[in-house]
Amino acid sequence: MxxxxxxxxxxxxxxxxxxxxxxxxxxxxxxxxxxxxxxxxIQTPAMESLDTLTGKYGDEGDQLMFKVLNNGDYLSKIDANLTTIKSQTLTSKITEKALRYDLTVPFARYVVMHxxxxxxxxxxxxxxxxxxxxxxxxxxxxxxxxxxxxxxxxxxxxxxxxxxxxxxxxxxxxxxxxxxxxxxxxxxxxxxxxxxxxxxxxxxxxxxxxxxxxxxxxxxxxxxxxxxxxxxxxxxxxxxxxxxxxxxxxxxxxxxxxxxxxxxxxxxxxxxxxxxxxxxxxxxxxxxxxxxxxxxxxxxxxxxxxxxxxxxxxxxxxxxxxxxxxxxxxxxxxxxxxxxxxxxxxxxxxxxxxLNLFTTNSQQITQVLICVLGKDEETYSLSVLNQLRRKNIAAELYPFGTKIKKQMQYANDKHIAYAIIVGSQEMKTGKLTFKNMLTGQQQSLEIAEIEKQLKTT
RNA sequence: GCGGUCGUAGCUCAGUUGGUUAGAGCACUGGUUUGUGGUGCCGGGGGUCGUGGGUUCGAGCCCCAUCGUCCGCCCCA
The missing domain is CATH 3.30.930.10 (Bira Bifunctional Protein; Domain 2)
Known part of the structure; x- marks a missing residue:
């Protein structure tokens, strides 16, 4: 390529x-x-038959319409001389569809058809x-x-x-x-x-x-x-x-x-x-x-x-x-x-x-990112991940293979509110490190407690 | 279809009367005692200067063409 x-x-x-x-x-x-x-x-197709659309919006509209070239060997069906034929005449011979120009005319067509x-x-x-x-x-x-x-x-x-x-x-x-x-x-x-x-x-x-x-x-x-x-x-x-x-x-x-x-x-x-x-x-x-x-x-x-x-x-x-x-x-x-x-x-x-009328909270979706420090931790965290999701908490696990710094950065860039860090300590005790990305504060909590906190935010 | 404007790094731009290896900020990337982001410090990569011609000893800078951008006109949401 x-x-x-x-x-x-x-x-x-x-x-x-x-x-x-x-x-x-x-x-x-x-x-x-x-x-x-x-x-x-309702919805209608992106393209309509050219006949459906032409003549509905005046000459100007016809000119501003995006026409779709026929597929196949469309030139073989033309018997005119390509150097002398007018573009308009040629267009009507090699085009039979066009992208919709508005929604009203396709709607009228829809009403008649149905x-x-x-x-x-x-x-x-x-x-x-x-x-x-x-x-x-x-x-x-x-x-x-x-x-x-x-x-x-x-x-x-x-x-x-x-x-x-x-x-x-x-x-x-x-x-x-x-x-x-x-x-x-x-x-x-x-x-x-x-x-x-x-x-x-x-x-x-x-x-x-x-x-x-x-x-x-x-x-x-x-x-x-x-x-x-x-x-x-x-x-x-x-x-x-x-x-x-x-x-x-x-x-x-x-x-x-x-x-x-x-x-x-x-x-x-x-x-x-x-x-x-x-x-x-x-x-x-x-x-x-x-x-x-x-x-x-x-x-x-x-x-x-x-x-x-x-x-x-x-x-x-x-x-x-x-x-x-x-x-x-x-x-x-x-x-x-x-x-x-x-x-x-x-x-x-x-x-x-x-006018600055958009509220800013429209994009953060993931509530919590699980960061793991090793392959074993990744396996361990899968059940944590699924448990959170079953409770309808939007959660992601950053696949192992990247430094924790990078994982935190990812959470930060994506405006994820909380991070859970899982290392050998956490696996041993069952208390996970739960970090508030906004304040930077961390607590050692069991999953049930983390769930409770995430539910209330 | 007509008129104007602009086109330099991924982004926003600087680049002096045409003169050597084209710069900054942000972004990216590596390091900063290898279990921690957003704020510090040090280093690194990255540009056929939109494209093609021309003028010149020499062009990012001048001329022509071409493509694209943005802004008006026509028309429209």
Missing amino acids: ANVKATIPKGTRDFNPQQMGQRNFIFDTLKKVFKKYGYQE QTEISLPFKRYQIQPVWRADRPQRGRYREFYQCDVDVVGSNSLLNEAEFIAIYDEALSNLGLRNFTIKINNRKILTGIAEILGKPEAIVSLTVALDKLDKIGFEGVQTELLSKGFTPANIQQLKPLILLTGTNTEKLESLKLILATSPTGLQGINEIYTVLNYLASFTLQHATIELDLSLARGLHYYTGCIFEVKTNQATMGSIGGGGRYDNLTGMFGLQGLTGVGISFGADRIYDVLEE
């Missing part, structure tokens, strides 16, 4: 034991909340990695974990309200104390496009609006003008976009402006309904904010949309989601509505790390 440089692909990461402890803290916290709200876990075995409304959660061939930078990776919670088969807006409650509870439990859940409704955006007399321009409108907090109203204005909107349109838009006040005040003003758009009014009503439901919930640390510039890129949303930002650190959104009325329609199952949210685990990790 040639000597290969040890590296991993761009935008991917290894996780060491300490990091895994911290990551599992996030996953466990989320799972606990998901289950509490009645959601069950429709006979699930009972509606179906509430599931899913925590798995997704892959995007994006350019890595702060808070952006090529392999990252999404934690999705979705319900299909229920059009009640109570679901939307519960998702806000889930966001609040989960993020609060993780230790975040100041975050904003932005809410908007796709129908309101449609209504706005309608009263501008440009219902067909909804996409370019939303894309431009989405950038409001980045490029400001001026920037949005420039972008809209370049997309065919008139200065008169901009004048109409301005008061809408720059609406201020409480959520209710914003909704009241909107009601007047969108009076002639039934769709727009419906969107307003939906938000009202969600907020009314929410009045019966007690939120811990979330701020709910109606944000008309919230658009979200994904094409399949049709009703309420959400996005979560922390106000304690500079980071893109740490979660998002919304209502999609016809996602399963693409797979032939019509009339099934769904709504769901997603947590970006890796971004949440980065935020918790930055």
Whole structure:
């Protein structure tokens, strides 16, 4: 074997034991909340058929998808000239699988495939990695974990309200104390496009609006003008976009402006309904904010949309989601509505790390290390080891062959709280040397006494 | 796909206007009366200076290319 440089692909990461402890803290916290709200876990394959995924995320999404090269002699099946064929055409001939780009589309596929075995409304959660061939930078990776919670088969807006409650509870439990859940409704955006007399321009409108907090109203204005909107349109838009006040005040003003758009009014009503439901919930640390510039890129949303930002650190959104009325329609199952949210685990990790919110005790597992001074001592200690383990005490025996100094160092590096030292003296008397690695104190104790001490710590 | 930044030991970096055998801290390793860690003391190993060209008597340092990193833009978790 040639000597290969040890590296991993761009935008991917290894996780060491300490990091895994911290990551599992996030996953466990989320799972606990998901289950509490009645959601069950599923998993889907890392790769899906290319057909399942393409066209669901727009052209950009298709480009950012990692495609899996066919196995076998795939070139033999191509009759085109390799020097002139277009990459896209070639790709479709040598690729039929791709790594999943998100968890929502595979979930829709799952629902359609297993429709006979699930009972509606179906509430599931899913925590798995997704892959995007994006350019890595702060808070952006090529392999990252999404934690999705979705319900299909229920059009009640109570679901939307519960998702806000889930966001609040989960993020609060993780230790975040100041975050904003932005809410908007796709129908309101449609209504706005309608009263501008440009219902067909909804996409370019939303894309431009989405950038409001980045490029400001001026920037949005420039972008809209370049997309065919008139200065008169901009004048109409301005008061809408720059609406201020409480959520209710914003909704009241909107009601007047969108009076002639039934769709727009419906969107307003939906938000009202969600907020009314929410009045019966007690939120811990979330701020709910109606944000008309919230658009979200994904094409399949049709009703309420959400996005979560922390106000304690500079980071893109740490979660998002919304209502999609016809996602399963693409797979032939019509009339099934769904709504769901997603947590970006890796971004949440980065935020918790930055804010120092991880507790330190997440990694020490082994409670006691048995250090032996000889081969006979090793044999003798095996029964001690097994006895401790039977009592559910996490114990390790350092195999004989290394100096005791090295063994102690191992215990120290691994943050093991106690060491048991077994030499000829200990074997003779049956009293083992029990050492507290933190204080350095040692006692001579029989196994039963050691067990008792370990049990109480 | 576009713009900027950086690339010297396992890690974090120093390296003076280009000038001999490229340095530090940490980590690793050996010793310090061989039954004891975390704190002391002494010693040791380890670098084709990202890679490939070029300029020069001479390049870690200058020029070009290439790969990679990190940070912005687009888009997104």
